[in-house]
Amino acid sequence: MDGKQLLKLASDLVAIPSVNPLDGPVDGQRGEKRIAEFIASRLREAHIECELRETVPGRPSVVACVAGESEEAIWFDAHIDTVSAQGMAFEPFAGRVEGDRLYGRGAADNKGCVAAMMAALMQRAKSQARPPRTVIFTATADEEYRMSGVLGLLDSGLRARAAVVGEPTGLRTIIAHKGFVRFRMTTTGKAVHSSRAHDGINAIYRMSRVVTVLEAYAKERLGGRSFPLIGEATLSVTVIRGGEYANVVPDRCEVEVDRRRLPDEDGLKAIADLRAYVDGALQEDVGLEIADPHLSVPGLGLDADHPLPKAALAAVAAVTGQSAVGGMPAATNAGQIAAAGIPAIVLGPGDIGEAHTATEELDLNSLQQSVAVYERLMRGACT
Ligand SMILES: [Zn+2]
Incomplete structure (x- = not known):
């Protein structure tokens, strides 16, 4: 040809x-x-x-x-x-x-x-x-x-x-x-009319605390972990969803997390490590759940x-x-x-x-x- x-x-x-x-x-x-x-x-x-x-x-x-x-x-x-x-x-x-x-x-x-x-x-x-x-x-x-x-x-x-x-x-x-593992995390709260906000539990506020911990986790725990030719593992919160009406305290907030893993890292172990870190860093129960990964690709x-x-x-x-x-x-x-x-x-x-x-x-x-x-x-x- x-x-x-x-x-x-x-x-x-x-x-x-x-x-x-x-x-x-x-x-x-x-x-x-x-x-x-x-x-x-x-x-x-x-x-x-x-x-x-x-x-x-x-x-x-x-x-x-x-x-x-x-x-x-x-x-x-x-x-x-x-x-x-x-x-x-x-x-x-x-x-x-x-x-x-x-x-x-x-x-x-x-x-x-x-x-x-x-x-x-x-x-x-x-x-x-x-x-x-x-x-x-x-x-x-x-x-x-x-x-x-x-x-x-x-x-x-x-x-x-x-x-x-x-x-x-x-x-x-x-x-x-690199490979990756993608999963969703949710926080739950209690929905009320926003005029009575103190009677509710705001799931978005709860998630904001989780997200701050995730950012620290990515820096502290993943920063030093690297593999020849490809560098460091990373973690990013890439999507956030929560709330439906401007006058309702939301009872649910969800984020999607993209964890780029190194060839020698297992996806499920990476999630377990993150869970332990988040549980240790949060001073309170925020109704946090981590779903099974919906996409996992090896490096x-x-x-x-x-x-x-x-x-x-x-x-x-x-x-x-x-x-x-x-x-x-x-x-x-x-x-x-x-x-x-x-x-x-x-x-x-x-x-x-x-x-x-x-x-x-x-x-x-x-x-x-x-x-x-x-x-x-x-x-x-x-x-
Ligand atoms: Zn391609």
Whole structure:
């Protein structure tokens, strides 16, 4: 596939909206069905075996396979959903190409990676020589929210010897990133008319004391806890809800907490530690409850000496003349794959700084280099 065809493929992918619907309905812009069907049809045209798997009804992921000498597989994964296109500075789904650049929602995160992996796989499938290991390619739904695409595939038994997860890393080999655990905390009180405020118990006042303690906890207890390449664990209160009417003392207040955890931290233990700290710091009963986490994503922490990052570094150096390992703050599918016992790295074209921005773009050079890197990894033993 030459540069023009490659850019056209990435542009076609951007022109099919696949905004993550979160918990809402799938419609013309939201959902992964159309893009998954497009990817599957392009792969089938290239005589690559593939199927759609709906791990969430109506939101398929694509699973493709090129058989190798060994049944043991190397797994290439790239997510196909995007964040919302609201507030973008230009038409988000035009797939506009100007010179060597592609503009639109998903150009960098993550359709460039999808296009590069597809192109590398097609090249591999066309070759007479079978790759040493079977190559699996998955184009997964729902990475930006619940990661149900990759989790469904892992649940159905998909396994490999190693995995390369495509995200815009500027072709840095990412061996570590944070995970997270999200949960809700509520305080309760007693509702009364605000003219008799002294007869009630204000759940918002109670929560404000909890929030102050959470801020201190984040500074004191998490500040010193760090992991190589990715720095410190963090905790943020990101949403607060409470009260309904201006003249009623509220009996309930809720916050959402986002705790970014390090690869060696357990989510439930992190919550237990926070609970103990809050209980110790509060001088009174505030009717505090902490719900079970509604989202928990493991971090990634692979040893730099593992053969997989070594193979990736060599492949990137061969193509671009330079290469480096690194870490990134945000979570990816690689954390889930690694938690299932499969060594994983994150590697792909484009700049992570472009992800989720109002002017998202991707350059052709980075795209072409990534195809060459992926193809080398597919061709070599990798691990
Ligand atoms: Zn992404």
